[in-house]
Amino acid sequence: MSALLHGDLGTSIVSSGYSVNQIIADKFPVSAQVGLIAIVFSCLVGIPLGILAAYKRGTAADRVVTTLSSLFSSLPGFLLAVVLLYAFGMWLHALPTSGLKSWQSYILPVAALSAGPASVLTRITRAALLDVLSQDFTRFLKAKGMGTRYILFKHALRNAAIPIVTTLGPLTAGILVGNLVVETVFSIPGLGSYMVRCVSQRDYPVIMGTTIFYTTFIVAILLVVDIVYGLIDPRIKLDE
């Protein structure tokens, strides 16, 4: 217990001699790298699509985006991973299916990892923007003669950023520490696939150690989210 408080998470009982700290130091960067690409990709796709759907609300474009996003956010992750693996890897032989040897090998895992978060971000962005656009101050902005696009990008988006960041925090934490299913399906040597192995081998110190690491990491991300709140909203002051 005192070792834990000093940051020592113990040693593996299966891979003898390996400390849990060493394992995390080896495996986490791999997961984090794929995860970081995936979360950036999710934001780049999800947020603009959400803005588009809100801007064109009620039109065909809005309906297509809304339907696709609810489809992808309800699709189980392992199903998408397996379908992608079969379609592009085994059937079309277009993309590598395992490991992370070339840049092409990132495509499928990143796609599998991003689909869910991207569609969640699309829905949150759309809903948050529509909520802001229905508020009184939007009407006053219109009464001041501000154009729709100006209102959307200068005012609505910043107001919508709070719910977006709130969702983004846990999503990022979840992706960065490594997705158990996606890493296993695509044989990525990250923390997620390693943990699956440890669970099947009952390597308790590693399971416990990585779980503690996960939790600490999520707490850290939530702290970052709180700091970002302070940057977006002047009503939230961090120094008081």
Added chain:
Amino acid sequence: MAFGSKQTTAEVDTALVRSLQKVEAGQPLLQVRDLTVTVHARKGDYDVIHGVGFDVRTGEILGVVGESGCGKSLTMSAVMRLLPSNLETTGGTIAYRGVDLARLPERDMEVMRGGDLSMVFQDPMTALDPLYTVGSQMLETIERHLDKHGQEAREVAVDYLRRVGLSEPEKRMDQYPFELSGGMRQRVIIAIALCCNPSLLICDEPTTALDVTIQAKVLDLVRDLQRQMGNSVVFISHNMGVIATLCDRVIVMYGGRIVERGTVDDIFYRTTHPYTTGLLACMPTLEGPREEPLVPIPGMVPDPRKMPLGCPFAPRCPHCMKVCRQQVPPEFDLGGDHACTCWLCAARGTSGKLLQTPAVAGPLQKEAPHA
């Protein structure tokens, strides 16, 4: 005029603003005719504003009164083209300085809004973006409509904050809305609405959400600024007392129609429409105890989907006659500015002639303004 100048607006959007006619004092600045607003609903469309027509003259304060839900806000939102998305102006003309706002492209309408035509809403607590400073929300308006930027724009903003009676205007510029009280926010909003020197300011119950002492101050402010700047004001209120102290002329609305119009004296001392009488009977006075008790008008404002066949006020009217239930009364001219939409005027053999509801006018742009 000491403040702002129309020339700068003209530089921003020459074509449109040049086409705006100059209007002599006392002449109509805004002429609304046959304005009809329709609600698009799944169960079928229905009208909420039924052919409303009125003038706003230069340099006057026009009061709009009526109970909640009788269409005051919707009429003015239609003028500003700020109706909620399920509502649409389906008829009539809105001639503003010779330009029909109802047919103006949205881009040109944006130039008008906040520039020559401004509106203040009921709730000051929610009308400002919480994430931007007072200054930045003023500056974006000034930069949009006046060709002023940087320090020059800031000077205009600070000046208007001072004019609406805010202490330390320089400091207010850098404060966020949440740092100001409701009364201060409403002053900021009025400053924003006035900073581009509009010819017409529409106030939709701007004091309702404030407490009584602040209400009185904001009313004084609106009147003082109107006198200084010489612009026209439309003041929506359900408070007859406020209307009596503030306005020059009044229109009384009921069920999406104008039922009586006239000068403040016409409405308060030569009251003709039973609905106006009802409104006055339930108006509390400040000058000592009144002789009669306050009498609320029995019944409720009609649901716009179930409008009575004839006069909209018939179900609640103490003088209701047979004709009232069958035919919508026309407007009777009672001389001067006074007119009333009630069959009693005909029954009493009022000397007044029958006013024709003007048909949908053609190109209003070319027409000479008539009172």
